[in-house]
Amino acid sequence: xxxxIDFLEKLAQDATLRxxxxxxxxxxxxxxxxxxxxxxxxxxxxxxxxxxxRNICCMVNAPxxxxxxxxxxxxxxxxxx
Amino acid sequence: MDRKGSLVCVGVGMTLGSHITPLAxxxxxxxxxxxxALSDGIIELWLARMNADVRSLQSLxxxxxxxxxxxxxxxxxxxxxxxxxxxxxxxxxxxPGVFAWPPHKAIEIARAEGYSAxxxxxxxxxxxxxxxxxxxxxxxxxxxxxxxxxxxxxxxIDPAAYLILWQIGVAGDQSFARFSTGAQYRQLLxxxxxxxxxxxxxxxxxxxxxxxxxxxxxxxxxxxxxxxAEIDMHATLVIPPSQPLEPNTEIRERLRALDAAP
Numbered sequence: 001x002x003x004x005i006d007f008l009e010k011l012a013q014d015a016t017l018r019x020x021x022x023x024x025x026x027x028x029x030x031x032x033x034x035x036x037x038x039x040x041x042x043x044x045x046x047x048x049x050x051x052x053x054r055n056i057c058c059m060v061n062a063p064x065x066x067x068x069x070x071x072x073x074x075x076x077x078x079x080x081x
Numbered sequence: 082m083d084r085k086g087s088l089v090c091v092g093v094g095m096t097l098g099s100h101i102t103p104l105a106x107x108x109x110x111x112x113x114x115x116x117x118a119l120s121d122g123i124i125e126l127w128l129a130r131m132n133a134d135v136r137s138l139q140s141l142x143x144x145x146x147x148x149x150x151x152x153x154x155x156x157x158x159x160x161x162x163x164x165x166x167x168x169x170x171x172x173x174x175x176x177p178g179v180f181a182w183p184p185h186k187a188i189e190i191a192r193a194e195g196y197s198a199x200x201x202x203x204x205x206x207x208x209x210x211x212x213x214x215x216x217x218x219x220x221x222x223x224x225x226x227x228x229x230x231x232x233x234x235x236x237x238i239d240p241a242a243y244l245i246l247w248q249i250g251v252a253g254d255q256s257f258a259r260f261s262t263g264a265q266y267r268q269l270l271x272x273x274x275x276x277x278x279x280x281x282x283x284x285x286x287x288x289x290x291x292x293x294x295x296x297x298x299x300x301x302x303x304x305x306x307x308x309x310a311e312i313d314m315h316a317t318l319v320i321p322p323s324q325p326l327e328p329n330t331e332i333r334e335r336l337r338a339l340d341a342a343p
Contacts (some may be wrong), residue, residue, distance in 0.1 A: 001152075005123070005127050005130065006125055008097055008098060008123070008127070008292060008293055008294075009097065009098040009127065010097040010098075011293040011294065012096060012097055012098025012293035013099065018293070022294050028231040028250050039294055042294055042295055043100060044121070044123070044292060044295070047123060048121070050124045051122070051123060051126060052124050053122030053123060053125055054122040055119065055120065055121055055122045055125065055139055056139065056142050056260070057139070057142040057144075057260060057314065058118075058119070058120040058121075058174065058314060058315065059148060059248060059251070059314055060118055060152065060155075060173065060180070060181040060182060060183055060184075061150055061180040061181060061182060061227055061247070061248060062148070062152060062235065062256070062257075063227045063228075063230040063233065063248075064181040064230065064257075070277075
């Protein structure tokens with residue numbers, strides 16, 4: 001039995017599957033009806049709720065460089081010795 | 082015998098499973114500990130299977146909390162384990178060095194402290210954008226800015242080149258603590274852009290596909306409609322050129338003179 005993460009990874013890496021309608025790609029894959037419905041409807045929120053994993057933020061960019069980077073201490077003692 | 086700590090920051094690309102390089106995957110699988118900063122909860126689940134000790138950095142985010150503070154905590158989390166002698170991998174979505182502060186800072190500090198630290202590139206949202214929208218940045222040139230930084234500082238826009246503004250969902254946020262700003266903030270951005278482009282100029286709201294069954298978002302609209310558009314933290318604004326390239330006749334003449342010189 002394949003789970004949804006395995007299925008997504010396979011779909012991501014297989015050109016034959018990518019050319020198929022998603023319904024066909026799901027043939028024979030043992031997923032619950034709820035997960036299958038979320039996949040077919042491309043409902044990411046529903047899928048994340050079913051899997052219990054939802055990110056709240058993805059930003060890692062700082063629009064302003066810090067004027068004074070001293071608040072991130074650079075420890076020179078540990079490796080210099 | 083103690084092991085020397087090390088740090089590698091890798092990109093896992095934008096689309097789950099499609100973009101990760103064999104080397105990035107190997108660093109993730111062979112690390113003592115992996116820290117993740119990823120775009121989607123489902124991608125967190127995918128990464129979590131690659132190593133027995135995968136720690137998401139998601140818990141450091143909180144709306145209302147300064148994001149620079151969150152980023153410093155990310156750096157500290159990575160370096161704490163490096164200093165403990167572990168082989169640490171930071172796995173970031175897209176490219177770990179493009180519009181991403183913690184990987185650069187963590188590598189900089191780790192190196193300054195004498196540890197081995199480096200970055201492995203990944204497929205970024207920018208890479209996906211060129212493929213999905215079908216333009217080559219070399220054709221007319223391409224300018225990239227973080228949207229808030231673009232608003233905070235005076236810039237010289239070249240309307241003969243593409244202009245790409247990242248993180249338009251938080252455009253104009255001077256608190257660095259919000260997860261979204263609203264239509265009024267984007268209206269100011271539009272007013273900043275309008276003299277060079279005009280309100281009728283067609284722009285594109287873009288988001289790369291992060292799951293393999295998804296299509297990228299490529300929503301075209303007049304610049305003047307941007308404030309009312311549905312925009313989240315994943316959205317990027319793509320502004321095609323509004324003017325033709327202007328020949329530099331003086332430089333061309335001088336180049337011709339060089340060509341003609343014996």
